Amino acid sequence: MPSRTSPLATPYKGRSSKIILAFDIGTTYSGVSFCRLEPGIVPQIKCVTRFPGQDSYSGDTKIPSVVWYNRDGDVMAVGAEATQDETRREAYDNSWCLAELWKLHLRPDEDVLKQADRTRPIPDLPEHKTALDVLSDFIQYLYRCAKTYLTDVSGNMSALDGVVEVILTHPNNWQDAVQKRLRQATVLAGVISDNEDGHARLHLLTEGEAGLHHCVHNLEFRLPADMKTMLVADLGGGTIDLSAYTTSRNVKISSTARFQEVAIPQSILAGSMYVTQSFKNHLRKHFAGTRHEGAIDQIAQEFDKKVKPRFRNKDQIFYISFTSHTENDDNLDISRGQLKVKGDVIEKTFKVLSNFILKGLDKQIKEANKRSQKAVQAVFLVGGFAGNDWLYDRIKLHLGRQKITVFRPETHANKATANGAVAYYLDNFVTSRVARWTYGTALDIEYNDSNSEHRLRRTQGLSHVDLSGRRNLKHGFGIILPKYTKVSQRNRDFKITIAREGISRSELDSIPVKILAYQGEDPQPKWTDIDHDKFRVVGKIQADTSSLVQTIQPLQGPFGDYFEIEFDVVVNFGLTELKASVEWLEQMSEATYGRTGPTAPGYPHPNPRLSFWLQNTRSSSLLGHRTTPELPSTTDVAIIGSGISGAAVAYFLLTAPNPPKSVIMLEAREACHGATGRNGGHCRPDCYRGYKGYKAHFGKDQAMKILQNEMDTLNLVAEVIEKERIDCDFWRGTSFDVAMDEECAEFFESNYKEFQADGGVTEGIVEWIGDAEEAKKRTRTPAALCAAEFPSSSLWPYKLVKHLIELCVSNYGLNLQTNTPVRSTVQQEAGWSLETPRGTVTASQIVFATNAYTATLLPEFLGKIAPFKGQCSAIVPTRAYAGARMLDRTYSHRYGLNDFDYMIQRPKDGIIILGGGRWKVPVEQLVGHTDDSTKIEAISNHLKGAMKTYMEDWGEEAAGEGLICDWTGIMGYTYEAVPYVGAVYGRPGAYITAGHSGHGTVVISFAVLHIDSL
Incomplete structure (x- = not known):
């Protein structure tokens, strides 16, 4: 297996200098390690080795964790200075108070009982001082010493104040509440500012994980x-x-x-x-x-x-000086002022x-x-x-x-925590962690009369009837994350859907939710009033649902009208701490749009950037096409949108046994100039990769159906192309999923194995290539760790849609009206009214094939379908990928779960279509954006160099080779990555096919068969 290269062994690739400081604040001794990152220089982890008053504690890298305070609560001496004889004398003379072993006052409450029978009580803190106060003072002291040391050994550090990353280690079981106090102390110490940027620079890490990074990076021999x-x-x-x-x-x-x-x-x-x-x-x-x-x-x-450090066996004898050398007492084992201590006493x-x-x-x-x-x-x-x-x-x-x-390890075990913490920052190789507790939230449980436990709780007065007339049970516990669940860096968001009712919208504007941790032994806790003392609040959120409630309609219940909303509570568990403990999702609000929340997407940009596909079809008869000069005033069916969704709906409707008499297609711009005309030309079904995610959202059976639907769609696309003799450069073969890092390899393999274990069919469909050398050779990708090969195809998407629309216009009576944006849709008694700048059309039924722009016309989809700006490119290959050496598969190269590029090489002309790079910019620059007239420079730069990064022997690009054009397109994403297809709830006569999440070509055609009954 090819090894990944550790960042600790290669020059730092950042563009600016940065300092990493790691504080190991121990119960008895503390130290600081650091690394100064300089572009082009291999990182080195070092320790602060000079502290005021230091003698020879722990190899000069650590100081005692003690603080002297005067009677006014001022810090008088810290660390090594605090243990000097003259300091002690001054402390006793002036009645100072010593804080020692103070770190243990921060420990979780459940640790207290573990202290009994093996120690005297932990010393009290100085009067009027809390453990948080002492911790803050001690961090401030360590930080000041670290800055002084760095200034002495490497020059002025003041210019780096804003680019210092701080790591604070803590015992393994210090979670949530204690971690919050660690953050507070770091702010009070002045090390970080109390804002989002400041907290982002502080990283909390368990001592165990810091030790792992130290041990593994300091292996002195092969295991x-x-x-x-x-x-x-x-x-x-x-x-x-x-x-x-x-x-x-x-x-x-x-x-x-x-x-x-x-x-x-x-x-x-x-x-x-x-x-x-x-x-x-x-x-x-x-x-x-x-x-x-x-x-x-x-x-x-x-x-x-x-x-204590030198004790080896009970045969040793030690002498400890503590009084005058003239002092002798055989009964007390004192000789010449020294206490004789035998090894058997120490051994006890x-x-x-x-x-x-x-x-x-x-x-x-x-x-x-x-x-x-x-x-x-x-x-x-x-x-x-x-x-x-x-x-x-x-x-x-x-x-x-x-x-x-x-x-x-021989390399300074006492420095392992601080050094390991820096190594963690530079090269975090832990890809998954185990959930410590069962996490969830309190909610009502729907009553089930066939459940004996439910019947018992009802007799105990633990039920009530809600506004809808449903009987629910009180004190239920909804599990978000079960104990022992493996949480990976990529799969760290876990959610639960909860509902709230109210007799008015205003009651539902803001909803409080508590996240609970169950710390008992029950593997499946159901009720918060059983083992009540084992539930602990670890997070509180206030869900601002004010925008969501404006989209809901009143419902009729036995007690009158009421309102109900559902929303997801999402908890992020993937890091070493519950960082920003909880996020709430109004379907796709803060987590996808940023803190401002979702806004209506508006309308397609009037002057989009031309894609490779559109540049080469400027002679199309559909440009500016209007089947009739004027808009018809009425129609049986109106389809809004002319991409693959709209074209497939029109085709299957009009070729059905009982087609509507009249169908109009309204397009805001030119036909197929939206996402379909700007995609990667890929028709690539998911045959295994998304299985676990779909299973988590929808259950095993539905997950199987989702994957089967994509495979059925590939077959259907091929069938329609053959039946209608569509010239769209259709090629059918296979595709590679290529894992570029360990996390992605694990993600691929776990999905593949779980899909197989649950009865998913892979034989003859998916070939798993688990050996890295074989994956590297077959995919021509030197960094491949594993791969999977499965069915795929490529095509010219605009030509497919153009042919279908022209067929429907010429043979089946479709009325296409381009450059006719629908500004609003109004539901009427006998259908729908569609307002456009050119007039109004009344339709008996309406199909929203509007993808990213759906929420503009259907406000209830605000936050449920999010616009997502993607970028794609066309590349002329080098000679190494031309002629007989052209690629005979399509590709997706992936890092982790979400960082991927997709690629095809067109058999007809050898042009490579490469898209992706979305991880090169913050997601806020992509989600919610609908301007496809511009491209994103950072992604353009990535696409220019991606082939050389991925593919072996790509070589230098000659004049005319390489990227020849790139463009953007606006996709419609849903939270679960599955589309909305079918009748729109609460809107008779309305249907939808939207939210295809960048996967439209392999989900749309088959899915819209569910609409053809209209």
């Missing part, structure tokens, strides 16, 4: 090829963080692999501080009733620095804690083995506590019995 699943144990001062990962697509562990989280990460309060606490308990008993009780803290500090302080660690390891390994195809074969130890040889030997012996190899 066995069959080693695929690993566990990272970050042994810190306060917590032990355990995370399990397996490689994507069964490749070996290496710095070029991708990884998937396979178990819910653990965080155990079993860090090295508890060894110190246990030793202090020993000292309290040892010195009880003596004058040395006051020296316990001093002795414990020396134990921390000089004994380690043993109890190590048992917690081993139990945690066993639990994490068991969970990972249960949920991964490959058993855990390796455990990597990082963190300051990992440096202790006694603990390392015990873990190694324990796991060796399970045939698990233990690794302890």
